[in-house]
Amino acid sequence: MPGTAFPGLTPQSAPAASRRILEATQQRLGFLPSAMARLAVSPHTLEAFTRMSAAFEAATLDVLARETVILTVATRNRCHVCVAMHTRKLRALDADEELIEALREARPLHDERLEAVRVFTMEVLDRAGEVDTGSLDALVVHGYTLEQALEVVLGIGAYTLSTLANRLTGAPVDAELEPYA
Structure with a gap:
């Protein structure tokens, strides 16, 4: 934890360039996550994350594949905030509890398609993108496209930014996320 604390900003106290994003996040989720409130210290970083995550949400990967990418990055980077937030999302989607637990514990998944994504x-993370052809072929064999392989990289980028920023800023798990921590 850094010696200098990152403040939890509000739409009123944040830099002007961060206010719109904080207001939209608060309206969409019903609360302002501490991670976003701390990320707002840097309007450019806040905007980059929101744009990247929105692009990832709009990708052709199905929602469970996207959440597999996110929780794989979050558990690898030990980001308790992202693990809680995306556990909440998976439960809201009525995802299989075994899938959720396996992702949280970084265990192999029973669903072969999602395991190929994981x-x-x-x-991609361990080899800095220089994956062997077998890994890419395994993804394609399970019905994913080359476009979607690059979408996985997009998700990794967005959630590497998020997880590292959350750890740097010391963002705590919000009360709204405690049941999913």
Whole structure:
């Protein structure tokens, strides 16, 4: 934890360039996550994360594949905020509890398609993108496209930014997320 504390800003106390994003986040979620409130210290970083995550949400990967990428990055980077937030999202989607627990524990998944996404995500992270052809082929064999392989990289980028920023700023798990921590 850094010696200098990052403040939890509000739409009223944040730099002008961060206010719109904080207001929209608060309206969409019903609360302002501490992670976003601290990220607002840097309007450019806050905007980059929101744009990247919105692009990832609009990608052709299905929602469970996207959440597999996110939780794989979050558990690897030990970001308790992202783990809680995306556990909440998966439960809201009525995802299988075994899937959720396996992702939270970084265990192999029973769903072979999602396991291909999880393994590919880890390969991209562990090998800095220089995956062997077998990993990419395994993704394609399970019905994913080359476009979607690059979308996995987009998700990794967005959530590497988020997880590292959350750890740097010391963002705590919000009360609204405690049941999912």
